[in-house]
Amino acid sequence: MVLAVVLFYTEIRFGSIKMTNADFWNRFTENDPVLWAFRIPAACTAALAGACLGLSGWLLQTLFRNPLAGPSILGITSGSSLMVALVLLAGFSFSGIFSSLGLVAAALIGSFGVLALILLVSSRVKQLATVLIFGLMIGYLLGAFQSILIDAAGKSELKSFVSWGLASFGNYRDGQLWVLLGSLVLGVLTVLKLGSKLDFWLLGEDYARSLGVNVKSFRMALLVVCGALAGVVTAYCGPVAFLGLAMPHAVRMFYKEPHHLKFLTVLVLTGACAGMLCELITRMPWSSSVLPLNAVTSFLGAPVVIWLLVKSRKSKIRF
């Protein structure tokens, strides 16, 4: 796994829009040109965002005991999206650490708002599938609001929002890496703290309770962490599709491990690798054009979900 990370890292460094020889590369590391201002931040962002989204999707799947849960499915991304749309379309400027943090704050308000709604519904509705559908509907609703906003917006704001909406790991803003790293650390620490309680949770609420899990605070902790992870990534990279949902399943394809504590490391590393891989593909090192990130994540993520559905028919997984 560690090898894979190193491998991907070097791959990212090699991948380039402008031609750079291997000899040049060494010099570039010591000076501060294209590499330090663009490629390395982008690679780090991709790695961190991939890990954050994977973690968020995985914890949501545990929380809802549903393999199809994920930040984009539950409308969490849409919540952040709408709030960011409000900020961007209202014409706030892009530069400076203040706007960067403002963006994060907006995205967090959005994601927590949606999560609070979902939590409210899930406490009333026992059927978890219903909760998922509720999340989807919230997503559509918020999307509708967003399109009204877009319709009403001016040209220049519109462009910045649309390019944000296609999602990208490449738009670097001040302090971005630290905030991403911070939320990833928060996520990892939460998993370490909860430990085997996450496993107990999968047995069902009743069993979890009888094993000493405080249901209310457990739920709250997971929701806050998932909202923070997904919200922060959405603020900086846009509404990235599928990575959160697909990542845990992608890992399970080669690493079947039911215990959360053991799964954690592999998931985070694979999430980071996947983020960088997607970033690499969007930049298409062999050509000069750039693909939208969401096109790439959907191309890679959707088949995983389809595979999951087909497979779950066979092996008696119920929703």
Next chain:
Amino acid sequence: MILELKNISVGYSKPLVSSVDAEVLEGELVILVGKNGVGKSTLLNALKGIQELKSGTVSLFGKAIVDYSMGELSRNIAVVNTARPVLNGWTVLDVLESTDKSTGKEKSVITEALALCQIEDLKLKEVDVLSDGEFQKVMIARAICQQTPLIILDEPTSFLDVIYREHVLQIFSELKDTFGTTLVLSSHNFAPLLKIASQVWVISHGKMEVMQSDFDYDGIIQRLK
């Protein structure tokens, strides 16, 4: 005395069962019977300490159950219920290991539970492919691994065919006779359980009657009506 119910009533907006008094000694097996919806599960939840009482007190080893912390409860009460969770990729062994570490579980406990429930051959199987009957036995084995003095089971025999039911009966009597475990369970198919029961609690018309001995099936059915 392990459990003491003093004048308790349980329910939601309206009480389902009220003025319940009962005592359970260590190693007893209590069967809770009643028609659907009379409040069997609600009463069991009250005994597990996860359902608020409308009045009265439930005491576990002489201490009110509301005064126990979640951790303490998990060392005293194990539960088995009817829900079948999705456990993608879990093996039977993974399920049996899902007990609180602080109970000091050892490998030997798991081996013992596997043997008692005769599911050694399922040990490495994925739980999602098990039949409902097999799964029920796995959950009973898991509760045994938790090594608590009290196990509360909600409809443990409901998915089982005749052979399985007979076997679960054996497990219960061994648990109470050899290990001194106290069992409180609700059941619709209680007839075969009567021969190993110490008490039968019959809920009907919002009251609970405690029968201590001479359980006759027809008499219980009469009371349920």
